[in-house]
Amino acid sequence: MRELIRQLPGSKIREVANAGLDRSDVLAFWFGEGDEVTPGFVRDAAVASLKQGETFYSHNLGLHELREALAGYVGALHRPLGPERIAVTSSGVNALMIAMQVLVGAGDEVVAVVPVWPNLTAQPVILGAQVTRVPLRPQSGAWRLDLDELLAAVTPRTRVLLVNAPNNPTGWTLSRDEQAAILAHCRRTGTWIVADEVYERLYFGGGARAGGPPAAPSFLDVADADDRLLVAHSFSKSFLMTGWRLGWLVLPPALLDAVGKLIEFNTSCAPVFVQRAGLVAVEGAAATLPSLVGHLRTCRDTLLPALQALPGLEVAVPEGGMYAFFRVVGETDSLAFAKRLVAEAGLGLAPGAAFGPEAEGWLRWCFASRDPGRLTQGVERLRQGLRL
């Protein structure tokens, strides 16, 4: 085994979850996944495709009709674009892996904004690259980026800048002005931006462009087609399709052929019946997303005030995503604390340490819950666990 693979940290979220595996009474909010089944009309599309016998290979880049639909969907949120800028992938994390493979090799330098879900920084390591971490910092109820610090870290030696915004786990998002400044800087240094924007629709502000549907600011609002920019997307969060493993990349047309080759060498294609489900999900987005985001806002507005009302907690208010991120005064070992909460209070949360040392002491709470009452019940368990 390669030494660097041995040293890649295992998931600390799984470590906590494993500690609660035998217990059916744990209220679990540890994984980045809601408890809502994929809508019936989406599942029906996959069922119809299977019944029709669509069990063969598809094009590496995805079904043309799905690429067309995704181009229309992304274009309506941001700037118009065509299917020559879309590649369908076998999940969002797979989109990011392909982006890394096309850009990054041994010895290359990657700058990442952290804390961040661990997969993003593990991928360049697998490819032999060096990752420099630029920390967000908690500051009066939210996590903040020091833009000057980030720009100073990105030099002509930097091959890729990795940004996940809205951010998992902190809920921080990039502003339009920050995106413009980062893009201008990366144009000067020749650095690729790989933007993980899978939470863009789970956003509690307005539209990415005036009059457009609600979405977080995106690099696609400010970049040209030929900019060094790859944006990774997933069906998991906005379409309640975690288990389907379907995602896509928005890319410059010049990268399309190379990305198609890499898809061939990684999974070859996404299943056709999964793509058919994705197609109806995208076509139904305008009908389904408002209620999904509205419900998520209810969940956030149930959980956040309840957490804020507990003494001794620092709570970051998320601008997007589906996570509350908070810490308890005096608790500095988030892994031990999370395990204790499982054992003593039957409450399952993700330890901040899973997202990097910058988040040590914090806990992540996924509030995507069909029944907001589960969140209230969870806060009660936290209160008991803290002996408040």
Add this chain to the structure above:
Amino acid sequence: MRELIRQLPGSKIREVANAGLDRSDVLAFWFGEGDEVTPGFVRDAAVASLKQGETFYSHNLGLHELREALAGYVGALHRPLGPERIAVTSSGVNALMIAMQVLVGAGDEVVAVVPVWPNLTAQPVILGAQVTRVPLRPQSGAWRLDLDELLAAVTPRTRVLLVNAPNNPTGWTLSRDEQAAILAHCRRTGTWIVADEVYERLYFGGGARAGGPPAAPSFLDVADADDRLLVAHSFSKSFLMTGWRLGWLVLPPALLDAVGKLIEFNTSCAPVFVQRAGLVAVEGAAATLPSLVGHLRTCRDTLLPALQALPGLEVAVPEGGMYAFFRVVGETDSLAFAKRLVAEAGLGLAPGAAFGPEAEGWLRWCFASRDPGRLTQGVERLRQGLRL
């Protein structure tokens, strides 16, 4: 873009297929895929899972019941083994990519037996490794391995030996004695064997072990659990599930955790409903495989004699797999020849050059056809194309 990604050759099979895209009258045998839809009982299992709402993440290593079933299936063919040696992956090619990631980094040396389907040799290149090619050679009606040449190429500097047997495209397979000699040698040099054995059940000889079900000889028949051996498998070929993107790795227990981590960073897991389909496919293997292989044998025995009857053809008789591999005297540019056959005869074959320079001049014909009459019709078109 990385220069080495730019230089990775695109698929020459796709290049030929694209040349025939506008024509509905082409008899296509170019892809490594039959024309039989996945059996109904397998599709039904996925449909039932979708209807039950199994749309969430699953364990990185796969459903426990699937790993148990695969351990039983592999163990019955070769030596007994447990689920701690099985990892479920998002396709066979993905199993191979994960095997490469766990073993190979920049500057490492990989030895590959060639010609071979191009994905196998592209993967180490993506990871920055050097690939040394050891050629099979055509010899009186079959392709042969020079074992001494291979063993001389594998030295203590060789990190991985890549072997695909039964081989795509040549139909060559390894014998038990060759496997034992290779394993003994690799034990001495400390080299990992990555064996792509996805065609093991599409085999026209006897059982891998006496009294066992028909299967090609496998490294799993001669290796111990802790040997440096990874075997990649796929549901695509033996279970008519190409489009499902489901595969598995057989590995030493010591690699299980690392492979689980890498699955997380590549696709995270295979969809549960796809795994449910895989489970019933494996459970039904004893009932379905004999007729599938019997039909494939009929196809082979229809195509091979018809090709051998044409003057000026050299035809390699495949011991396993689902391909006829042949060349026509005087035709040295397989890509141009394959394109000409599409244009002039309406016959779609894969050019040997797609599998490496060692196979230049040859053509691959996938004979997995529901209707063997299509094969006869194809030979007639070849005869016309050759003006015989």
